[in-house]
Amino acid sequence: MSTFLHRTVVVLVVAVLGVWLLGSRVPSLVDASPGGGTADPQAPAQEPGHHRKHAPSGPEGVADDQLGVQLSAHHSDRPGPALAVLDRLARAGATWVRIDVGWRTLQPEGRGPFELWYVDLLDAVLEGAKQDGLKVILNLWLTPEWASDSGSPYAPPRDDDDYADAIRRAAERWGDDVDAWEIWNEPNFDSFFAGADPATYTRLLCTAYPVVKQYDDDPVLFGGLMYNDDAWLRQAYEAGAKDCFDALATHPYVGPSDAAPDTPAVGAVWRLTHTPAMREVMADFGDRGKRIWVTELGWSSGPDSAGNPWDRAVSPQRQARFLREAVELIRNRYPYVGPIIWYRDVDGPTDDYQDGFGLLHPDLSPKPAMCAFEREVRGR
Template identity: 25%
Template sequence: MRFTKISLSNRFPLILLLLILNLSLGCGKVVKGPEPTIPEANAGEDQTVFVDYQCQLDGSLSTGNLAVYLWRIKTLPSGAPSPTITSSDAPKAYFTPTKLGTYEFELELSNVLGISTDEVKITIVPFYAPSIEAGSCGICSHLQSHDGETDEDLDRNAQMISEIGAEFVRFDFDWKDIEPEDDKFSYAKYENIIAKLDQINLKVLGILDYGNTWSDPTTGDIKEINRFADYALNTVKHFKSDVKFWQIWNEPNNETFWANPSAENYTKLLKAAYAAIKQADPDAVAILGGLVGNGRDEVYLYGRLFAKANFLPDIYTKGGKDYFDVASIHPYNFATDINSTASIEAAINDAQTIMSNNGDGGKELWITELGPLYFPQEPNFLTTEVYTETEVADWLNLIYTDLRAKCSKLFWYEFRDYPGEFSVFNLEPNWEGLVKSDYTTKEAYAVYKNMLK
């Protein structure tokens, strides 16, 4: 990259105007505001990205108070049309390359003290699909929250998950934890988790999810979606050497996790987040947010919209086909017969049919959550029907035996029982784990362990 500073002489009229304004307004009480500082533009590192996917230009390392940002195109690949630069007056801007070759951009930073410019080169290459590791068995665990509340809890969960032979562990990389303020990232908690999982060779499926106190990307507003994509880009880049599997949101067709579920708004987020993941790590595998049910049928549970109708077909209609490497469902509402997997297999077939009808038959389909939601071992305020540990353990063995050939990976939900009371005020089931909240193992724990020997 090249860095230049330009003299102040061509900014003299601007300086004079500001001095006049300052004198004319100076008759009242003087309130001292921020002082300008000399601008220094930093257009970021040169990058290589895929053609036809949005690319972020990042000038956030620039310095200079009260400075104006301006991104502009300097050179294009031969024959390339000039792309539109979105947010060209902000530290982070976006464009979508449509031609192979090298694009060069200039960032200008200016204020009353001067002008600074810097250039960045973006090399555009053909898209390639990532390789997907073998292995079919995963576990969901809330290592970022109650399963990792203390170092002792984290160590115990990680070690016990490793002992049963699970190949993957799935958990949230919660946006509000990682970026509590705009452009202020904190990874210490997740670095600690990853370090412990690396020691026992557990692969991670990280979920990039949920809104923030200062941003809601579910509304479809492109500015907020790009903020989410920025979090995704920085997070994937930060953990590039350790995490290769990323899921874009959790259950976006479920109103518990996405207010007023909208396939159109989710597809907008999917496109931006997928491009961000690939910009950060071209070899990363991006997984569709696990859709409750089969991706097509409407489902209500406990009086809430558990799955909006036609969500997966609508993702394709809105152009989402090329923005996930793996599809994913959570067919809970089809897992109601403890003696059969026929309904679950039908849900898998339904989702795969939708994929095939949209030219996506070659993609893998994963079940990233499935557990005994409908098989409580104790009565609760909703039902008096209960199931024994043996019945649940036998069902676990049944689903892994029957479904292994139907879907590429299956993640059991969850490893440890939720350590809270299930009630009308807290609809978080507390019976789905392989172990109880006090880490006492259930029969299903031994079955899972023996199944993977």
């Protein structure tokens, strides 16, 4: 590829993906408090309503305990929608669920006790996940206005200790309910972590890591990188990240967005098949023993966005096929990768491309991708 064409593609990727990612993959900040108040992290969790626990099932083959789903149904001021979705995911055989939590919503006014209404919501959702036998990855991100110079939720905190205080309180309260802690979301993407600076992120990661470990020995994840960005990862290692995480999270979305999972990498970071490059960086720094977790991966079955190559939808049937092919590719080629988290649980409320990543329709009826997910879980 010529230098000019390469630069053109990179500019297109950054510009278009900024719209795509901000439109479809940023969780609601849940700013409207239905009552306000703060919560002591040591207070007992509120008891949610009765929630049925499902025994794992695997009528054929060997059940895959590495598959999970990103939860979006908790972007609400009440737990009911999330509990219904968790129940459905458990019946499908999911083992993991990734739950994003807004630091901005936990501590909107400053350091100190968490917002009571949000704690009540998270208590109920985490208890629901536990009752359904689902392991939880908790991703803490989105900076409160008071904690950054710009006031943007995507700005790095002015003081890393402020973030450490929040995740300390979270680990103290929810350590028994969380199975992995993910530090931020896509810090290599400027629109999600202003500046996208590896050294800045490494300082945040290394401040948070020992604080979590004081309360919970479960894995701390290097926050999911957008794509298999091996160059950015190398810079983070050079800044001292090696001893500050237990596993590396990536979001290896494939571009163009209707391309198949096995599309050759040819040096492009926006390919699932570029995964070995991440492994090579880890090996260079003596981290071959750490696993790579895919904490987001998916294809949208929503309509195209004006034919843009980064917003090209696939049919519901192809979405299902790509899910199966991606899982089987990872199983067969990359034994050091897993868990694998599909983005996401439920389609959004519109027919937009951005709202088409779900396994379920908004009424929780299954899309073909859900049927494919169930088959992969059960090894059929």
